Amino acid sequence: MKILKFGGKSLANDGIEKVLSIIAGLAKTEPISVVVSARGNTTDELEALLEKASKGEDYTADFQQLKDEQQYNDSVSFESEFQLLEKLLEGVSLLKDYSPKTKDLVLAQGELMSAKLVATLLQQKGLESTFVDSREIFKTDAVVGNAQIINSISKKLTRDRFATISPNCVVVVTGFIASTEKGDTTTLGRNGSNYSAALLANYLNASELQNYTHVDGIFTANPELVPEAKIIRHLSYEEANELANFGASILHAKTIIPLIEKGIPLRIKNTFNSEDAGTLIHQESVQEGIKSISVIKDNALIVMEGRGLLGKVGVDARIFKALAQKGISVSIISQGSSERGVGLVVASKDAKLAKAAIDEEFSHDFYTNDVSSVSIVEDVAVISIVGQPLATFHHPYNALIRNQIVPLLINNAVTGKNVSLVLKTEKLHKALNVIHGEIFGVSRRINLVIFGKGTVGATLIDQVIAAHDNILHRKNISLRIVAIANSQQVLTNAKGIGSHWRSAFDKEAVPYSFDTLQAFVDKHHLENLIAVDVTASKTFVDNYIPLIKSGYDLVSANKIANTISFDFYQELRKTLKQHQKTYLYETNVGAGLPLIDTIRLLHHSGENITRIKGIFSGTLSYLFNTFSAENKPFSEVLQHAINSGYTEPDPREDLCGNDVGRKLLILARELDLGNEFTDVKIQNLIPEHLREGSVQDFLQRLDEFNAPYQQIKEAQAPDHVLRYVGDLHGDLASTETVQLDVSLVSVPRNSALGQVKGADSIFEIYTESYGDNPIVIQGAGAGASVTARGVFGDILRLAEKSRF
Ligand code: ASP
Numbered sequence: 158m159k160i161l162k163f164g165g166k167s168l169a170n171d172g173i174e175k176v177l178s179i180i181a182g183l184a185k186t187e188p189i190s191v192v193v194s195a196r197g198n199t200t201d202e203l204e205a206l207l208e209k210a211s212k213g214e215d216y217t218a219d220f221q222q223l224k225d226e227q228q229y230n231d232s233v234s235f236e237s238e239f240q241l242l243e244k245l246l247e248g249v250s251l252l253k254d255y256s257p258k259t260k261d262l263v264l265a266q267g268e269l270m271s272a273k274l275v276a277t278l279l280q281q282k283g284l285e286s287t288f289v290d291s292r293e294i295f296k297t298d299a300v301v302g303n304a305q306i307i308n309s310i311s312k313k314l315t316r317d318r319f320a321t322i323s324p325n326c327v328v329v330v331t332g333f334i335a336s337t338e339k340g341d342t343t344t345l346g347r348n349g350s351n352y353s354a355a356l357l358a359n360y361l362n363a364s365e366l367q368n369y370t371h372v373d374g375i376f377t378a379n380p381e382l383v384p385e386a387k388i389i390r391h392l393s394y395e396e397a398n399e400l401a402n403f404g405a406s407i408l409h410a411k412t413i414i415p416l417i418e419k420g421i422p423l424r425i426k427n428t429f430n431s432e433d434a435g436t437l438i439h440q441e442s443v444q445e446g447i448k449s450i451s452v453i454k455d456n457a458l459i460v461m462e463g464r465g466l467l468g469k470v471g472v473d474a475r476i477f478k479a480l481a482q483k484g485i486s487v488s489i490i491s492q493g494s495s496e497r498g499v500g501l502v503v504a505s506k507d508a509k510l511a512k513a514a515i516d517e518e519f520s521h522d523f524y525t526n527d528v529s530s531v532s533i534v535e536d537v538a539v540i541s542i543v544g545q546p547l548a549t550f551h552h553p554y555n556a557l558i559r560n561q562i563v564p565l566l567i568n569n570a571v572t573g574k575n576v577s578l579v580l581k582t583e584k585l586h587k588a589l590n591v592i593h594g595e596i597f598g599v600s601r602r603i604n605l606v607i608f609g610k611g612t613v614g615a616t617l618i619d620q621v622i623a624a625h626d627n628i629l630h631r632k633n634i635s636l637r638i639v640a641i642a643n644s645q646q647v648l649t650n651a652k653g654i655g656s657h658w659r660s661a662f663d664k665e666a667v668p669y670s671f672d673t674l675q676a677f678v679d680k681h682h683l684e685n686l687i688a689v690d691v692t693a694s695k696t697f698v699d700n701y702i703p704l705i706k707s708g709y710d711l712v713s714a715n716k717i718a719n720t721i722s723f724d725f726y727q728e729l730r731k732t733l734k735q736h737q738k739t740y741l742y743e744t745n746v747g748a749g750l751p752l753i754d755t756i757r758l759l760h761h762s763g764e765n766i767t768r769i770k771g772i773f774s775g776t777l778s779y780l781f782n783t784f785s786a787e788n789k790p791f792s793e794v795l796q797h798a799i800n801s802g803y804t805e806p807d808p809r810e811d812l813c814g815n816d817v818g819r820k821l822l823i824l825a826r827e828l829d830l831g832n833e834f835t836d837v838k839i840q841n842l843i844p845e846h847l848r849e850g851s852v853q854d855f856l857q858r859l860d861e862f863n864a865p866y867q868q869i870k871e872a873q874a875p876d877h878v879l880r881y882v883g884d885l886h887g888d889l890a891s892t893e894t895v896q897l898d899v900s901l902v903s904v905p906r907n908s909a910l911g912q913v914k915g916a917d918s919i920f921e922i923y924t925e926s927y928g929d930n931p932i933v934i935q936g937a938g939a940g941a942s943v944t945a946r947g948v949f950g951d952i953l954r955l956a957e958k959s960r961f
């Protein structure tokens with residue numbers, strides 16, 4: 158025989174037909190007994206009616222509403238239940254009070270009406286069915302509200318009663334209610350129908366208990382809060398019980414124990430999706446330990462502080478005594494080893510009373526200054542990670558800190574593998590997602606905000622979107638662009654912007670401000686944020702520090718932040734450190750070439766870098782490679798570079814050498830040298846008389862370059878070529894004598910610098926260990942797609958790093 162239990166939500170008007178067809182389907186093949194809760198919210202409504210009546214308020218309208226709701230169709234009359242309720246409520250209203258015994262009798266009517274209805278409807282469907290009032294078979298002690306079952310008597314009564322019923326008959330039994338041996342109605346505690354069903358399964362040696370709810374089963378976290386939550390298909394009884402302590406009432410120890418005794422599996426299924434196999438709870442665990450995250454909301458943290466608590470005997474006993482006297486239960490207690498403070502988590506509704514009780518108990522200690530304060534932190538939630546061993550707790554914990562969520566209190570269970578975190582409710586949603594992503598490794602989300610959608614930005618956006626599935630598959634990282642902004646507008650999508658971002662931006666972008674963006678991020682509880690600066694802006698850098706403080710890591714292709722004052726450079730790094738954020742900018746020098754990373758590794762590993770020399774600008778590389786190799790006037794080569802888009806719109810920005818100077822400065826600072834831009838000696842390639850004036854005018858006068866450059870070219874030694882070279886050299890151990898030079902030099906054609914072709918960059922890194930043979934990094938050092946790739950590389954580095 159199988160026992161089926163249906164909860165209130167399943168039995169509400171929109172579920173009851175489904176319930177009937179599930180029963181009818183299963184009853185075709187095997188004997189079935191059904192345990193039902195009261196329908197919908199009937200129990201809550203009955204409780205509320207009692208309250209109203211006991212206050213002498215008018216409850217008739219509410220009562221009428223309840224009656225209407227119960228009347229599913231005309232075939233079943235609940236006249237006797239309604240009359241009894243009417244009488245009881247009248248009495249309560251007169252007395253302005255009710256006994257727990259009365260309450261049990263009132264609440265019992267919900268289950269009675271429900272069971273009667275289901276049995277009748279099954280009969281109407283042509284099934285053989287009968288209704289059994291569980292008060293006849295389940296006997297309890299006389300404690301009302303939460304009575305204890307007397308197993309020996311109940312088992313016998315149940316078996317005797319069922320022996321009189323044909324196996325083909327579907328027996329519909331009331332959950333939740335029982336009676337004393339004298340016959341007074343009792344209840345088994347709220348949500349007690351699950352327990353009733355487990356008892357019935359035990360007494361009748363059922364082959365399985367199926368518990369029908371309105372969700373598919375037990376999840377790794379509440380799917381309403383964590384979209385990535387996954388269903389847990391198998392749980393052992395023990396694991397289920399561990400979860401039960403954190404709010405899953407279906408799994409309460411009371412429910413599980415009768416099942417364990419007989420090894421009866423419990424299957425949790427969804428009435429509204431009954432095809433799904435649900436979660437099966439049985440003897441053996443098939444997985445290597447389970448993990449699930451559960452939440453208890455509406456809590457408050459009581460904090461008691463005082464120097465005098467140190468080493469005092471009996472402080473905790475007094476706290477608990479004071480709270481116990483008021484009937485307040487404490488879910489978590491935490492006490493520092495120095496005993497200067499004690500933290501207690503209680504239900505929100507008890508917080509004020511708890512504080513008052515402690516204040517009173519310790520009034521004398523306030524007087525002697527042993528206790529300095531008792532305060533309430535309202536609106537806290539407890540997240541429990543069930544099955545979380547302490548040895549790997551740093552993963553979720555670090556992830557929280559990286560997302561600027563600092564728990565108020567942490568507590569690990571002495572038994573079992575559980576860690577509970579107490580935090581402010583406003584952080585709950587985000588915290589759950591961060592922890593879930595971390596411990597289940599299911600598509601940990603990285604949320605990108607891209608600033609700038611120019612050539613590099615647009616290329617990057619396309620690259621990230623195209624690579625999404627691949628990265629998800631290979632690295633379990635869901636890299637999503639949640640916002641794209643330019644200086645005026647921003648396009649957002651918390652689920653990730655897709656490949657049609659260009660048209661979406663035109664249609665849906667809204668005016669940009671830092672606050673609009675922040676409001677969006679907060680609203681959607683976005684975690685693991687990376688801000689990507691692919692603007693050419695000189696002022697966007699003002700946002701860096703606010704972004705870091707708001708919890709972003711940074712990736713930038715923009716050189717400004719690293720080349721304005723050394724004070725800012727240091728302040729930025731200090732802020733990063735304080736907030737445990739990372740800033741990557743590999744493309745600042747040599748586009749996608751792994752230059753900065755290499756230098757950083759060498760430098761941090763203690764390798765003494767003695768010189769870095771190279772061709773830093775792809776544009777100028779092209780210009781002088783071509784000019785040296787071909788017999789053409791300088792202006793013609795320059796014009797070709799302009800036409801091919803190799804230069805900035807105003808080519809003087811390349812030719813003045815500042816860009817190379819900045820790159821050199823960035824490398825110097827990477828080596829912990831405190832240089833400023835003014836320290837870089839730059840040879841400006843623009844003839845003096847062309848440095849001022851409009852771009853148009855300048856572009857008209859390119860042939861004025863020809864004479865001086867032809868002269869320079871011809872003055873070279875044989876087999877020499879021109880290269881525009883950045884050179885960092887000198888005594889690197891002292892900041893004072895390091896030299897940063899950017900100049901046009903003549904080098905042998907067959908030297909490393911001399912053989913460079915096209916628009917390639919080349920960097921020679923000289924170090925003590927490598928002696929006269931430098932490490933050489935060479936390749937395309939400019940261009941939108943290699944720069945975007947380089948930025949993408951930084952994003953991936955951060956994404957992977959955020960795992961630890
Ligand atoms: N109807 C009762 C309650 O709501 C028992 C149950 O649903 O399990 O608590």
Ligand code: MG
Pocket residue numbers: 164165194348
């Ligand atoms: Mg219920």
